[in-house]
Amino acid sequence: GNTRISAIIADPIHHVKTPQGINARLLANHVDGVLVPVHVSADELPAVVNGFRAMKNLQGFIVTVPHKSAILALCDEVEEDAQRIGAVNVVRRDENGRLRGYMLDGEGFVAGLKGANIPLANQTAYLAGAGGAANAIAFALAKNGVKQLTIANRTAEKAEDLIDRVSKAYPKCQYQLGSRDPSGHNLVVNATSLGLRTEDALPLDTEPLTPDQTVAEIIMQPAETALLAAAKSKGCQVHPGLPMLQNQLALMTKILAFIEEE
Ligand code: NDP
Structure with a gap:
């Protein structure tokens, strides 16, 4: 029940390799956690993000093509440079379901x-x-x-x-x-x-x-x-x-x- 979940959202999803890299890190560090690939189309993004807010053991999610710009408006807070760049590639969910966006490129x-x-x-x-x-x-x-x-x-x-x-x-x-x-x-x-x-x-x-x-x-x-x-x-x-x-x-x-x- 304490498994820390995080997601990566993309459309298409088949080419996404990030879960392999991060799940291997979790295993190596004996962390009870998993990163799951989630296929989300642009029109479903707001609904999915609302669902993410409600998931209490969700730590956050990684954002890839085509959602990096659209996600900004759905976050509660966005780091200053990410705002200026107009893109976010990671969102952290805090215990109250608030979402903070970062651009790590x-x-x-x-x-x-x-x-x-x-x-x-x-x-x-x-x-x-x-x-x-x-x-x-x-x-x-x-x-x-x-x-x-x-x-x-x-x-x-x-x-x-x-x-x-x-x-x-x-x-x-x-x-x-x-x-x-x-x-x-x-x-x-x-x-x-x-x-x-x-x-x-x-x-x-x-x-x-x-x-x-x-x-x-x-x-x-x-x-x-x-x-x-x-x-x-x-x-x-x-x-x-x-x-x-x-x-x-x-x-x-x-x-x-x-x-x-x-
Ligand atoms: P974008 O589509 O946002 O930008 C593409 C850039 O390449 C633009 O500046 C575009 O110029 C230029 N370009 C494309 N085709 C041509 C061409 N035929 N002649 C001249 N210029 C061209 O892509 P991204 O910025 O998202 O990605 C760029 C690269 O960065 C990709 O190769 C991607 O794999 C890599 N990347 C690597 C990451 C890593 O972690 N190592 C992370 C993110 C990206 P114009 O504006 O004129 O169209």
């Missing part, structure tokens, strides 16, 4: 860099992309003390809009709309979806990369994208996409009150 990414001893404070960063993941990463980079951030995106208006929002939240950092040339930045990040498929074009010009630059991916599969291969051949330090996910899983397990991992 950026924090997971930054934790991965920290784990690899890649510095952020007073560094300059180039970010390719202005979609969901790029939004979270831009806010996290600015929050963690990057002194200059260049954002480049195929649809320039989306990068401009992102710069507009992040600069209001973190005015100490300097912002610039970028081209495909990442020259002169300590850290270069690909947060576009280019690289998922072998036939994809490169998300940025790799020709000007120099060995003092670090190039980071957030694509998990393939582990070595064409961008990382090109960056390596230029002598850059490279950082793969998997740590971002692993760190998010650790943060999620913590937020869902299952365990505090060492």
Whole structure:
């Protein structure tokens, strides 16, 4: 009866692998808990969330496609940056059924860099992309003390809009709309979806990369994208996409009150 339940909501649900990662962590830590995948369509989201409020042993739930934006209006509280980003990927349910939303993409990414001893404070960063993941990463980079951030995106208006929002939240950092040339930045990040498929074009010009630059991916599969291969051949330090996910899983397990991992 004390089993701590949490859920992951998605539509479609078949591709969702998070329960495997989190349930393995629970087992390893001897926690009486389980994360269950729940298939929820957009029109049923409010009803399901109301049901979640009433479930007394529900710790919370993970939110994926297509609910990350729609969930905001259904939470009682949303962390400040998650509000500015306009997306939530974890909701914690307290004992009174109140729901608090978090967006962990950026924090997971930054934790991965920290784990690899890649510095952020007073560094300059180039970010390719202005979609969901790029939004979270831009806010996290600015929050963690990057002194200059260049954002480049195929649809320039989306990068401009992102710069507009992040600069209001973190005015100490300097912002610039970028081209495909990442020259002169300590850290270069690909947060576009280019690289998922072998036939994809490169998300940025790799020709000007120099060995003092670090190039980071957030694509998990393939582990070595064409961008990382090109960056390596230029002598850059490279950082793969998997740590971002692993760190998010650790943060999620913590937020869902299952365990505090060492
Ligand atoms: P979005 O759809 O929100 O954003 C996609 C981004 O890629 C946009 O900036 C888009 O530009 C750009 N893009 C897509 N196709 C092209 C193209 N043909 N040419 C140029 N630019 C293109 O996706 P997400 O932000 O949710 O996800 C992006 C990537 O991040 C995915 O590969 C996903 O797997 C990965 N990811 C990894 C996580 C992790 O934990 N490691 C977590 C979350 C995401 P435009 O605005 O012009 O359309």
